[in-house]
Amino acid sequence: MNTKFDTIIIGGGASGLISAIVATRKGEKTLLIEKMPQLGMKLRITGKGRCNITNTLPLKEFILHCGSEPRFLYPAFNLFFNKELIKFLEDLGLKTQVERGNRVFPQSERALDVFLALVSPLEASSLCKIIKNTSVTRILKEENKVCGVEVIDKNISKKQKYFADKIILAAGGESYPQTGSNGGGVKLAQDLGHTIIKTYPSLVGFKLDNYNPSQESNDFEIKNVSLSVTTLTRKKIFQDFGDVVFRNDGIDGPIVLKASRNVTTLLHKDDPLNVVVDFKPKVEKKQLEEEILQTFSLRGKENIEDVLRAFIPKELIPLLENNTNVDIHKQASLLFARERKEILSFLKQLTFQTTSTFGFDRAISTQGGVSLKEINPKTLQSKIVKGLYFAGEVMDLDADTGGFNLQIAFSTGYLAGLTNE
Numbered sequence: 001m002n003t004k005f006d007t008i009i010i011g012g013g014a015s016g017l018i019s020a021i022v023a024t025r026k027g028e029k030t031l032l033i034e035k036m037p038q039l040g041m042k043l044r045i046t047g048k049g050r051c052n053i054t055n056t057l058p059l060k061e062f063i064l065h066c067g068s069e070p071r072f073l074y075p076a077f078n079l080f081f082n083k084e085l086i087k088f089l090e091d092l093g094l095k096t097q098v099e100r101g102n103r104v105f106p107q108s109e110r111a112l113d114v115f116l117a118l119v120s121p122l123e124a125s126s127l128c129k130i131i132k133n134t135s136v137t138r139i140l141k142e143e144n145k146v147c148g149v150e151v152i153d154k155n156i157s158k159k160q161k162y163f164a165d166k167i168i169l170a171a172g173g174e175s176y177p178q179t180g181s182n183g184g185g186v187k188l189a190q191d192l193g194h195t196i197i198k199t200y201p202s203l204v205g206f207k208l209d210n211y212n213p214s215q216e217s218n219d220f221e222i223k224n225v226s227l228s229v230t231t232l233t234r235k236k237i238f239q240d241f242g243d244v245v246f247r248n249d250g251i252d253g254p255i256v257l258k259a260s261r262n263v264t265t266l267l268h269k270d271d272p273l274n275v276v277v278d279f280k281p282k283v284e285k286k287q288l289e290e291e292i293l294q295t296f297s298l299r300g301k302e303n304i305e306d307v308l309r310a311f312i313p314k315e316l317i318p319l320l321e322n323n324t325n326v327d328i329h330k331q332a333s334l335l336f337a338r339e340r341k342e343i344l345s346f347l348k349q350l351t352f353q354t355t356s357t358f359g360f361d362r363a364i365s366t367q368g369g370v371s372l373k374e375i376n377p378k379t380l381q382s383k384i385v386k387g388l389y390f391a392g393e394v395m396d397l398d399a400d401t402g403g404f405n406l407q408i409a410f411s412t413g414y415l416a417g418l419t420n421e
């Protein structure tokens, strides 16, 4: 078999697939190597199976959602941004639609269709060879220039070498390792002398320490709450409004994921953090206290449990019962002042401690990765090894939820596929 190619791409995820399309369109003989038995395992499950492809925010606002080094992304975004991505996919037969929050989804609402749109031109191209179930174990270099890769073909447990002067490392981060991205890509770069910024799970829920869920209260969503994360000395690190999901081992949901981007590095230090939920963010504490007093005295003959329904959805009542000392089964007129204060505190500042997230197994993205200082943003070529290019989450890039992460993968994949120095 001829083992010499123009370009080798390591990883058949979002960024690798688009790099491969661009390279083959340029007429390059391209090898796409994927370690899983199937390409695009993560892409197929994105957006809860619907794939939030990108976001239609203008560049200036979009970039604010893209981590601490947004300037790094300008060349990739200037070349291939949200409009270009939507057009690119529509040319491949995928129709898209814009939903709440400027988020773009396939009209079919199937992530699989995004994957199929990207893979079909590759399967049809005589210039592209795809090998699956094959893991790149080493990037080969001669002097200071890449020349190929060493792989293990898992089908036959055999080592093999493939050669090219251009290699795109598109092997992803560490989140959802069951989809194939388990940090191996970062290791390949490290072996070539690249600095790795310590990685942390990001866009991920928190485990809660002093939390007593109940059978009934597992996995339920509460909308329009305020969530704050503070240090134990009450210094506020994060605060926002939105929806949270209580699970049997902790809390997640859109604003918790957002919070995690701001606090994940702190969480992995020694001190715990406070997670504070305000179920009534629009009502002042004093006013709520009066409302509780009035309602309980007006409805004194009913059970506390029933009266509580005036303040919170029924799913929250077992959580209140399990995390306070309120006897919810007695008559409302028998509510002690102490219990009333506990209800107020539950509604306005339910506080848990957290020392860890749900980890990479349940994280949507990875913070950290190959240091951006060692990558030329205009070409995405390594400043350390000639011919080595980077695309996607393997780099120290991560963003908010809302389609930002996939746009980063697609834009950097496009740029890395296009450039030759």
Ligand SMILES: Cc1cc2nc3c(=O)[nH]c(=O)nc-3n(C[C@H](O)[C@H](O)[C@H](O)COP(=O)(O)OP(=O)(O)OC[C@H]3O[C@@H](n4cnc5c(N)ncnc54)[C@H](O)[C@@H]3O)c2cc1C
Binding pocket: 010, 011, 012, 013, 014, 015, 016, 033, 034, 035, 036, 039, 040, 041, 042, 043, 045, 046, 047, 048, 051, 052, 053, 054, 134, 135, 136, 137, 170, 171, 172, 173, 175, 176, 179, 180, 181, 182, 184, 185, 363, 364, 365, 391, 392, 393, 394, 402, 403, 404, 405, 406, 407, 409
């Ligand atoms: C559950 C979930 C839902 C998400 N939903 C969204 C969403 O709706 N919108 C959004 O913008 N972002 C979403 N994301 C984030 C988004 O999926 C990623 O940011 C994006 O997939 C990163 O693309 P990538 O190409 O860098 O990496 P990946 O898509 O992770 O692809 C990397 C590929 O490289 C392969 N690989 C790794 N090591 C090797 C090796 N040594 N040899 C060969 N192959 C290798 C892996 O198997 C993998 O297929 C979601 C993430 C998760 C986990």
